[in-house]
Amino acid sequence: AQSVTQLDSQVPVFEEAPVELRCNYSSSVSVYLFWYVQYPNQGLQLLLKYLSGSTLVKGINGFEAEFNKSQTSFHLRKPSVHISDTAEYFCAPLVGKYIFGTGTRLKVLA
Amino acid sequence: EAQVTQNPRYLITVTGKKLTVTCSQNMNHEYMSWYRQDPGLGLRQIYYSMNVEVTDKGDVPEGYKVSRKEKRNFPLILESPSPNQTSLYFCASRPLDRNNSPLHFGNGTRLTVT
Numbered sequence: 001a002q003s004v005t006q007l008d009s010q011v012p013v014f015e016e017a018p019v020e021l022r023c024n025y026s027s028s029v030s031v032y033l034f035w036y037v038q039y040p041n042q043g044l045q046l047l048l049k050y051l052s053g054s055t056l057v058k059g060i061n062g063f064e065a066e067f068n069k070s071q072t073s074f075h076l077r078k079p080s081v082h083i084s085d086t087a088e089y090f091c092a093p094l095v096g097k098y099i100f101g102t103g104t105r106l107k108v109l110a
Numbered sequence: 111e112a113q114v115t116q117n118p119r120y121l122i123t124v125t126g127k128k129l130t131v132t133c134s135q136n137m138n139h140e141y142m143s144w145y146r147q148d149p150g151l152g153l154r155q156i157y158y159s160m161n162v163e164v165t166d167k168g169d170v171p172e173g174y175k176v177s178r179k180e181k182r183n184f185p186l187i188l189e190s191p192s193p194n195q196t197s198l199y200f201c202a203s204r205p206l207d208r209n210n211s212p213l214h215f216g217n218g219t220r221l222t223v224t
Contacts, residue, residue: 009150032210043114043200043215044153051210090152094210100145100153 002027004093006101013081014109021076021104023091032094033074035065038103039087047089050074061085081108112137116201116216123191124224131186131219133201139214140206142184143168144176146197147218153200159184160206191223 004025013019025031032051036044048059055067065076074091086108091101114135123129135142143158145168155168159178173195175187184203188195198220202213 034212036213036215041217043217044202044213045215046212049210049212097155097158098213102150102152 002031002093002095002099004091004099004101006091006104008104009102010105010107012107012109015083016080018079019077019081019085019106021089021091021106023074023076023101025072025074025091025093025099027072027093027095029095033065033067034092034094034098035059035063035074035076036090036092036100037087038090044090047076081106083108083110112214114201114203114214114216116199116219118219119217120220122222122224125192126190129188129191129221131188131199131201131221133184133186133216134182135184135201135203135214136182137203137205137214138181139203140181142178142201142203143213144174144184144186145200145202146170147200148197156186156199191221193223195221196223197221 007022034049035047037047038044050057050067058064063078088103088105090103092098117132140161144156145153147153154170156174157176159165200218201216204211204213
């Protein structure tokens with residue numbers, strides 16, 4: 001069975017500091033990997049996706065993620081966060097259907 | 111503007127009173143889906159539809175109904191709501207011309223059942 005784990009439910013970080021949000025998945029078949037972001041009182045929107053090719057993918061707002069097949073991970077990173085990055089982030093492998101992680105709340109502190 | 115529209119945004123009701131949450135998309139997407147979001151549980155799929163008149167159960171379908179009479183609309187029906195259905199609900203859609211297309215989400219409906 002396919003599953004996804006977001007190890008951190010909450011991540012506080014100071015403005016302009018780097019951040020990494022972790023995501024691990026398990027799947028016996030190839031997957032497509034997505035990160036979605038949910039800003040307060042809004043729906044989810046696509047942040048970035050890995051379909052094939054280069055394992056480092058770049059998304060909106062300066063975020064990037066690296067696909068690591070051997071570690072079955074797809075961690076999300078940003079070198080310098082802004083207050084406006086405060087949101088909940090969901091990792092979502094697509095294996096026939098989307099499987100959403102439990103989310104990581106990123107809180108950027110001034 | 112391409113969008114998924116849900117109504118209402120907020121709804122408070124009492125146990126047993128039937129309600130419908132509407133969802134409409136203007137992107138001609140074949141696939142539509144309903145999710146509920148609960149703290150610590152992420153998004154769980156309730157029902158989905160691959161096209162008109164084709165619907166299937168997701169992971170948590172109990173207590174819900176859906177219909178897909180037109181391509182653009184996918185209402186979620188709670189025939190007899192109960193307090194454990196208090197949640198944040200999202201409708202989403204995507205095209206099926208590619209098997210890796212992203213989901214487009216509505217802004218959510220926060221439902222409280224007392």
